[in-house]
Amino acid sequence: MGELSAAIDHLATEDVSEIPRMKLAEQLLELHWQMARLQAQIARRTGVRIP
Template identity: 80%
Template sequence: MEWGRAMRELSTAIDHLATEDPSEIPRLQLVEQLIELHWQMARLQAQIARRTTVRGPGL
């Protein structure tokens, strides 16, 4: 997937989450969402770490 498109999709997903009111989500569904959000956050942090450790000429 092209970088710009991927970042737009990620941004859109985060914007969607921001529009939700967590207090209106049933407790079990909220727990499931929190687990999934933490999993996805860990995956994103892993990709940030991969890019942070890249070394090359001029870097």
């Protein structure tokens, strides 16, 4: 989880106004893909019952 948090912190430091449009579009697609993967893992863990 620390790596995930560090990656998000890194994204937060970027000046998005400095990112070229094509690169920004690529990043947005990748961020949405990764967000979907993260949501799937959240859903997976939500259904787990701890004995």
